[in-house]
Amino acid sequence: TEIPELTLNDGNRIPQLGYGVFKVPPEETEHAVAQALEIGYRHIDTATIYQNEAAVGKAIAASGIPRDELFITTKLWNDRHHGDEPRIAFQESLERLGLDYVDLYLIHWPVEETGDFLNAWQHLLRFKDEGLSRSVGVSNFLVRHLERVVAETDVVPAVNQIQIHPRYQQREVSDxxxxxxxxxxxxxxxxxxxxxxxxxxxxxxxxxxxxxxxxQVVLRWHLQQGRIVFPKSVQPQRLRENLDVFGFTLTDAELADIDALDPGDGSGRTGSHPDDFR
Ligand code: NAD
Structure with a gap:
C-alpha cells in the first residue's frame, strides 16, 4: 500500500495514516508494532503516558526499516511543563525509544491551570532547532490555547492532535x-x-x-477532509483493514451525511476534554 503524505507547515512530510498505541499494554506493544510495520505502517503515535515507548523502540530497532522511512511521534505529559522538566522528559523519551530524534513531539494537553504550556512550547521550539524533533506541535489545544501560543511565540504549531470522530467533530478548533x-x-x-x-x-x-x-468508511471520511489518522487495533485483520482505505472514494454527499452525525451539543464525545486536566 502506498500511504499518502501531507506536507506540514514547516516543510516536513507526514504519512497521513499511521498506527496509534494508546492502551496497548507495554508487554504487547513490541509485537503489535512489529506486526503493524510488517503490514506496511510507517507512522507510529505513542506518548510517555502510554508507558510503551520502550516497546515501540524495540520493535523499530528489530524491524531493520531505515530510520528515515519511519515517522515517530511521542508526547510530553502534563506534569512536566515547568522549568527544565520538558527537556528532561524529552531526553527520557528519546532514551526509552532508543532514537536520536523523533519526527514529531507534542504537548499532550494544555493543562492551562496547573501546567505551563508556553514554557513547554519554548522548549519544543529549541528541540526543533537542535534537530531532536523534526517537527513540533500540540494536542488537545482549543482555540484560546492556540491563540496564546501564536501571540506569545509567533510560531504556529505543525499539528494539533484532537479528538474527532463522526459523533464529535470539533469544527471550531478544526476550522x-x-x-x-x-x-x-x-x-x-x-x-x-x-x-x-x-x-x-x-x-x-x-x-x-x-x-x-x-x-473503512470513517477513515476515508477523515482522509478525504485532509486529517491525519492513526487508528488503534491489535488484531492483524483490523490492522490490514484500516490500512486498506485507498481503493475507494466517498462522494461529497456521503461526506456531508457523515458530517451531519455530530449532534452538536458535545454529547458524542467519548474521551477526555481539555478542561478535564487542570
Ligand atoms: P480509535 O478510534 O482508534 O479506536 C480504537 C478501537 O476501535 C479499537 O480498540 C477497536 O475497538 C476499534 N477498532 C479499530 N479498528 C477497527 C476496525 N477495523 N473495525 C471495527 N472496530 C475497530 O481510538 P484510540 O485508540 O483512542 O485513538 C487512536 C490513537 O489516537 C491512539 O492509539 C493514540 O495514539 C491517539 N490518542 C491520542 C490522544 C490524545 O490525547 N492526544 C487520546 C486518545 C488517543
Missing part, C-alpha cells in the same frame, strides 16, 4: 487550525470503539455501497 495552516490529527478516529459505527445510517449505507467496512 481555526485549517485557516492557520495547522495540520489536524484526529485521535479516536473510530470513536474509540465506544459506539457502533454500523448503527449510524450514513456510515452503514456508504459501507454497503462501496463494499467496505464501517471503519
Amino acid at each position: 481555526w487550525c485549517i485557516k492557520h495552516g495547522i495540520a489536524v490529527e484526529a485521535w479516536g478516529p473510530l470513536g474509540q470503539g465506544k459506539y457502533d459505527l454500523s448503527e449510524l445510517a450514513p456510515i452503514r449505507i456508504a459501507a454497503e455501497r462501496h463494499e467496505v467496512s464501517p471503519a
Whole structure:
C-alpha cells in the first residue's frame, strides 16, 4: 500500500495514516508494532503516558526499516511543563525509544491551570532547532490555547492532535487550525470503539455501497477532509483493514451525511476534554 503524505507547515512530510498505541499494554506493544510495520505502517503515535515507548523502540530497532522511512511521534505529559522538566522528559523519551530524534513531539494537553504550556512550547521550539524533533506541535489545544501560543511565540504549531470522530467533530478548533495552516490529527478516529459505527445510517449505507467496512468508511471520511489518522487495533485483520482505505472514494454527499452525525451539543464525545486536566 502506498500511504499518502501531507506536507506540514514547516516543510516536513507526514504519512497521513499511521498506527496509534494508546492502551496497548507495554508487554504487547513490541509485537503489535512489529506486526503493524510488517503490514506496511510507517507512522507510529505513542506518548510517555502510554508507558510503551520502550516497546515501540524495540520493535523499530528489530524491524531493520531505515530510520528515515519511519515517522515517530511521542508526547510530553502534563506534569512536566515547568522549568527544565520538558527537556528532561524529552531526553527520557528519546532514551526509552532508543532514537536520536523523533519526527514529531507534542504537548499532550494544555493543562492551562496547573501546567505551563508556553514554557513547554519554548522548549519544543529549541528541540526543533537542535534537530531532536523534526517537527513540533500540540494536542488537545482549543482555540484560546492556540491563540496564546501564536501571540506569545509567533510560531504556529505543525499539528494539533484532537479528538474527532463522526459523533464529535470539533469544527471550531478544526476550522481555526485549517485557516492557520495547522495540520489536524484526529485521535479516536473510530470513536474509540465506544459506539457502533454500523448503527449510524450514513456510515452503514456508504459501507454497503462501496463494499467496505464501517471503519473503512470513517477513515476515508477523515482522509478525504485532509486529517491525519492513526487508528488503534491489535488484531492483524483490523490492522490490514484500516490500512486498506485507498481503493475507494466517498462522494461529497456521503461526506456531508457523515458530517451531519455530530449532534452538536458535545454529547458524542467519548474521551477526555481539555478542561478535564487542570
Ligand atoms: P480509535 O478510534 O482508534 O479506536 C480504537 C478501537 O476501535 C479499537 O480498540 C477497536 O475497538 C476499534 N477498532 C479499530 N479498528 C477497527 C476496525 N477495523 N473495525 C471495527 N472496530 C475497530 O481510538 P484510540 O485508540 O483512542 O485513538 C487512536 C490513537 O489516537 C491512539 O492509539 C493514540 O495514539 C491517539 N490518542 C491520542 C490522544 C490524545 O490525547 N492526544 C487520546 C486518545 C488517543
